Amino acid sequence: MGTFFAGLDWASQSHAVCIIDAQGSVRERLEVAHNAAGLAELLRRLKHWHCPPVAIERPSGLVVDTLVEAGIVVVPIHPNAVKATRPRYRSHGAKSDASDAYLLADLLRTDGHRFKPLSPQGVEIRALRTLVRGRDDLVATRVQLANQLRSLLESFWPGAGVVFADVDSPIALAFIERYPTAESAARLGPKRMAAFCAQHAYCGRRSPEELLQRLHEAPAPVCGELEMDAKGELVRCLVRTLMRLVEQIRLLSARIEHHVAASDDGRILMSFPRAGRICAAQILAELGSVRERFDTDAQLAAEAGVAPVTYASGKSKAVAFRWACNHRLRAALTCLADNSRHANAWAAEVYAKARARGCDHPHAVRILCRAWVRVIWRAWVERKPYDPAHHGAMQNMLRTVGG
Numbered sequence: 289m290g291t292f293f294a295g296l297d298w299a300s301q302s303h304a305v306c307i308i309d310a311q312g313s314v315r316e317r318l319e320v321a322h323n324a325a326g327l328a329e330l331l332r333r334l335k336h337w338h339c340p341p342v343a344i345e346r347p348s349g350l351v352v353d354t355l356v357e358a359g360i361v362v363v364p365i366h367p368n369a370v371k372a373t374r375p376r377y378r379s380h381g382a383k384s385d386a387s388d389a390y391l392l393a394d395l396l397r398t399d400g401h402r403f404k405p406l407s408p409q410g411v412e413i414r415a416l417r418t419l420v421r422g423r424d425d426l427v428a429t430r431v432q433l434a435n436q437l438r439s440l441l442e443s444f445w446p447g448a449g450v451v452f453a454d455v456d457s458p459i460a461l462a463f464i465e466r467y468p469t470a471e472s473a474a475r476l477g478p479k480r481m482a483a484f485c486a487q488h489a490y491c492g493r494r495s496p497e498e499l500l501q502r503l504h505e506a507p508a509p510v511c512g513e514l515e516m517d518a519k520g521e522l523v524r525c526l527v528r529t530l531m532r533l534v535e536q537i538r539l540l541s542a543r544i545e546h547h548v549a550a551s552d553d554g555r556i557l558m559s560f561p562r563a564g565r566i567c568a569a570q571i572l573a574e575l576g577s578v579r580e581r582f583d584t585d586a587q588l589a590a591e592a593g594v595a596p597v598t599y600a601s602g603k604s605k606a607v608a609f610r611w612a613c614n615h616r617l618r619a620a621l622t623c624l625a626d627n628s629r630h631a632n633a634w635a636a637e638v639y640a641k642a643r644a645r646g647c648d649h650p651h652a653v654r655i656l657c658r659a660w661v662r663v664i665w666r667a668w669v670e671r672k673p674y675d676p677a678h679h680g681a682m683q684n685m686l687r688t689v690g691g
Contacts, residue, residue: 553575
């Protein structure tokens, strides 16, 4: 029985597949539709060639899940690697699905030892990842709508957007829905403002008089009555959409918090200073539960984009920001690092030293995050919660300060 390799160029409607042998000769080309019949045909043809490993650019999705569930080895290859390899096969730079499918298969044949097969995650991690990524997308939508609402208010009723700290907070949305135009708030005084705040359980530190002062200090509207009514109606639409969205995000967050708190790995990540349940869930969703995925903390740091890329040639050497990475994992880990410096003396010192060297805030946070990745990786591999008493770097710092 010969050795075969397959490449699959993923698309939304159909997928190009190429199967080659150990010498690189094409044994079969086919195109399968992105539906039940097409995926069944894909599995049937792969089984005909003794289920060869499949190289694909996309490491997730229905196609990948179908292949993994069928017991076929899936090898994800980063699109940057595929792009850099194209000149090896053709000089004109043109791209087609069929040629990329062959390229992926041949790259797996010649350089397969450089790539790690996809390790399927458990159902719990996959469920958590779905929830976390969905929540992140909804939060991004909330931010977009809040910016749209803020911009609209600034055009005709700027005071309503600055009364409360966040325009998309529940009390701010309730206020704007009740008073969508300057005319509707004309008779709003301290007593009515106090009643409104009490009705919505306002827990801020500002008095009703201070809130009204914010409202009245804003520029006065200059648009006409018809235009103001039209914009007021649009404000109501945005507010009602945001109120529903904010509530759904709250419910989804509660489910995620419950999910991560019930997970052993989740409790490990929550043990880090100011990790929080949502941040821990975001890290766990991208980190997964397969320990063999990252052999060293350096691999995890590169995946998370907190380790720079070094370019060295001859006497020249340059260190640059790492663009190619798991952006969701980087956002979650840097959030943890930034929060930790307010509750952990060692983290605060690492951040302060980076700032003293001239690093700006994002760069200093990435430096701190890289330091935390070493600890997180060790805790994750050993399945132990974070314990400051066993954190060598922190204990050394404390002994130095104490001495």
